[in-house]
Amino acid sequence: MTVFARACRSTLPVFVVALLMLGLPPAGLADEQRATDDEQRTTGEAPGAFVVEDGKVDPATYQGYLVYTRVCMACHGPDGLGSSFAPNLVRGAERLGWADFAGTIATGREVQPGQVMPSFADDPYVMGNIPNIYSYLRARGEGGLGRGRPKIIESMQETTEDIEEDNEAAAESADGA
Amino acid sequence: MLREIGYALTAAGLMAASVAYANDNQLELQQNPEFWATQLGNYQGNRFSELDQVNRDNVGELRSVWQFSTGVLRGHEGGPLYVGDGRLYIHTPFPNKVFALDLEDEGRVVWSYEPDQDSRVIPVMCCDTVNRGLAYADGRLFLGQADNTLIALDAESGELLWEVSNGDHTVGETNTMSPLVVHDKVLIGISGGEYGIRGHMTAYDVETGEQVWRGYSTGPDDEVLIDPETTTMLGEPIGEADLGVSTWPEGEWERGGGAPWGWVTYDPELDLIYYGTGNPGTWNPEQRTKDGEPVDNKWAITVFARDPNNGEVKWVYQKVPFDEWDYDGVNENQLIDIEYEGEQRKGLAIIDRTGFGFLLDRETGELLVAEKFAPETNWADDYDMETGRPNVNEQYSTYRQGVDVNTTDICPTAMGAKNMQPTAYSPRTGLIYAGINRICMNYEPFETEYVAGQPYVGATLTMMPAPTQEGDMEGRMGSFIAWDPVAGETVWKIDERFAVWSGALATAGDLAFYGTLEGHVKAVDIETGEELWRFKTPSGIIGNVNTFMHEGKQYLAVLSGVGGWAGIGLAAGLENPEDGLGAVSAFSALGDYTKLGGVLTVFALPD
Numbered sequence: 001m002t003v004f005a006r007a008c009r010s011t012l013p014v015f016v017v018a019l020l021m022l023g024l025p026p027a028g029l030a031d032e033q034r035a036t037d038d039e040q041r042t043t044g045e046a047p048g049a050f051v052v053e054d055g056k057v058d059p060a061t062y063q064g065y066l067v068y069t070r071v072c073m074a075c076h077g078p079d080g081l082g083s084s085f086a087p088n089l090v091r092g093a094e095r096l097g098w099a100d101f102a103g104t105i106a107t108g109r110e111v112q113p114g115q116v117m118p119s120f121a122d123d124p125y126v127m128g129n130i131p132n133i134y135s136y137l138r139a140r141g142e143g144g145l146g147r148g149r150p151k152i153i154e155s156m157q158e159t160t161e162d163i164e165e166d167n168e169a170a171a172e173s174a175d176g177a
Numbered sequence: 178m179l180r181e182i183g184y185a186l187t188a189a190g191l192m193a194a195s196v197a198y199a200n201d202n203q204l205e206l207q208q209n210p211e212f213w214a215t216q217l218g219n220y221q222g223n224r225f226s227e228l229d230q231v232n233r234d235n236v237g238e239l240r241s242v243w244q245f246s247t248g249v250l251r252g253h254e255g256g257p258l259y260v261g262d263g264r265l266y267i268h269t270p271f272p273n274k275v276f277a278l279d280l281e282d283e284g285r286v287v288w289s290y291e292p293d294q295d296s297r298v299i300p301v302m303c304c305d306t307v308n309r310g311l312a313y314a315d316g317r318l319f320l321g322q323a324d325n326t327l328i329a330l331d332a333e334s335g336e337l338l339w340e341v342s343n344g345d346h347t348v349g350e351t352n353t354m355s356p357l358v359v360h361d362k363v364l365i366g367i368s369g370g371e372y373g374i375r376g377h378m379t380a381y382d383v384e385t386g387e388q389v390w391r392g393y394s395t396g397p398d399d400e401v402l403i404d405p406e407t408t409t410m411l412g413e414p415i416g417e418a419d420l421g422v423s424t425w426p427e428g429e430w431e432r433g434g435g436a437p438w439g440w441v442t443y444d445p446e447l448d449l450i451y452y453g454t455g456n457p458g459t460w461n462p463e464q465r466t467k468d469g470e471p472v473d474n475k476w477a478i479t480v481f482a483r484d485p486n487n488g489e490v491k492w493v494y495q496k497v498p499f500d501e502w503d504y505d506g507v508n509e510n511q512l513i514d515i516e517y518e519g520e521q522r523k524g525l526a527i528i529d530r531t532g533f534g535f536l537l538d539r540e541t542g543e544l545l546v547a548e549k550f551a552p553e554t555n556w557a558d559d560y561d562m563e564t565g566r567p568n569v570n571e572q573y574s575t576y577r578q579g580v581d582v583n584t585t586d587i588c589p590t591a592m593g594a595k596n597m598q599p600t601a602y603s604p605r606t607g608l609i610y611a612g613i614n615r616i617c618m619n620y621e622p623f624e625t626e627y628v629a630g631q632p633y634v635g636a637t638l639t640m641m642p643a644p645t646q647e648g649d650m651e652g653r654m655g656s657f658i659a660w661d662p663v664a665g666e667t668v669w670k671i672d673e674r675f676a677v678w679s680g681a682l683a684t685a686g687d688l689a690f691y692g693t694l695e696g697h698v699k700a701v702d703i704e705t706g707e708e709l710w711r712f713k714t715p716s717g718i719i720g721n722v723n724t725f726m727h728e729g730k731q732y733l734a735v736l737s738g739v740g741g742w743a744g745i746g747l748a749a750g751l752e753n754p755e756d757g758l759g760a761v762s763a764f765s766a767l768g769d770y771t772k773l774g775g776v777l778t779v780f781a782l783p784d
Contacts, residue, residue: 069637070623074304074371077749078639084252084744084773085305110296114251114271118300123631147752149583149619149639 064136232686252740255310288335366437373432373633394435439507461635478506492542530593548665612677652763680721692718738775
């Protein structure tokens, strides 16, 4: 975070990264655009957007942190940094890109003997949150977000509940699938 | 004196002796100081050796005589067995290979065995695919595989004699523990406390693998094998029936954990086995309340004293009723004979997950001492010696702070101030030697739903180094301590950069040995803790240093190979909350010091 925060203070107060191929407007997290964003999130079409401002993040990225810490950290170590058991995901997310990242989580993987990445296809909570996890890991990488629990950018605070609802909706649709 | 008995009995004579019970053979072997016949050195769990060929004066000359790579990358816990036949018997983490190595021929493989296991068991093992080693009796080796298959091998040939299933990995049951042979039974527990399993200890017939008894950790008395009229708690009969059901919200005991995955110890005179049970199911305490109030969640985090013949429970002591921190109570119960308030007592000492060092009377289960060995411990101020309950500090009560609230700076972490790394006890000094963890945590419970075979955790946990105390080394995350179990005091300590996750060994050569996560094996003066010797193995050590004598030569041997929960938690390093922005922390990343890979290193003095 420190490197990025310094760069950021001297240049732009807000750093927004959105996957260009998705055509998301950089300021695309304004309230009036939530609905379309949300739809794209749940259908997996707008993954990876994140906002990092002075070490704080948008609610979706924060949600990604929570899900990462609840589900993935036990193997991949704190803050996406990897462990003696499973690889660094900050680098992994960047290298794999969205499709392979999401695909790995859905199908699992076993390349090296004795190392198994489980499939989360039957876990609606994880499946519904893959875009948020991806946002979080990209924020950690490209966005220069530091270690530990980030805070939510105050002006975006109110959208936290929407994110929770999204996830429930996502969970339900994944349940039915 | 013991030595003389050892010399009088030749190894061959011991092997050939026909005995009624397998454990008679085990008992004879462990009474011979030349052998290391059970993982903890003896039934009492003392990890003490009478051998003194390697001692304070010459340990500086100790050198590696050969090394053997196991070919397995995961964390290597446990250690080699030596039963006098010129071989070392070792095991590996998943896929749980077993090797018989020729001690005289630089570790030539005499035979090896590799079970065929479903690799889907790997991701349901919460904290790496570790295994704590083999058990031996009467020419047979016993191994608890990751997938819950308990097997018996012919030690001579490596041939499979029988196998039996002790659990189902598709519902999250797994095995990491070393079995223990007592009488004609082999005892084994189970892992899976993070998957909502229902823990149990089970006895199988050594000859046939047939199940003899099973005692659950939760549920109705007839399944826990408790009789409320005769089973005691703090010296009094329990009185009330079925506390293993009534101290849970409706049905929660069925996924109430209490997995006994640690070491089992045994007192041959009292004919009782001792072990501790793990955390009570989900880490979210709110989901374990009854009518909105905390309840004890019995018999999780409980010391059990059972009759090994039928499993009946003689006494229980619940160390942490209504757990709020995952203080998994499995740490080994050291059986030690001590003088307490002028009286000889049969003691039971625990260097516990909670940061407290306990001393109990092992005949009655009465609580004698409960003092902090990890000075940063703050979740409880102390124990009420009348009720045996901790006085919990409200500020660090994750239940009081609430669901979705991040309770910060709780010491120790869920890893415990000590985890599985077994301690040593020297009857000569009366002290316990223990590798400990100096790490604290933030803990945030969240609502979780039980789905068979999926993690049932319900809390996120982040860790940081424990605040440094006066006299601590800067940047330490672990220590090796000499603990007086009666006085409840640390006599000396050595700080280490990382948690000390290896087992300790004490010897009559006035030495204590341990391994570090960077990969050093160290020998220290047992009186002062002064370092006398070190050797850098190829990877971090989470195994145990064992010692034995072959053809008049004392050897030490240790498995290195980093991993386990320590490897997962510490690989990337911990952030120091006391650092300001941009400050470079003194707390290091384990990944900068060591990488994976299992190796057995055998040491001896030069000829």
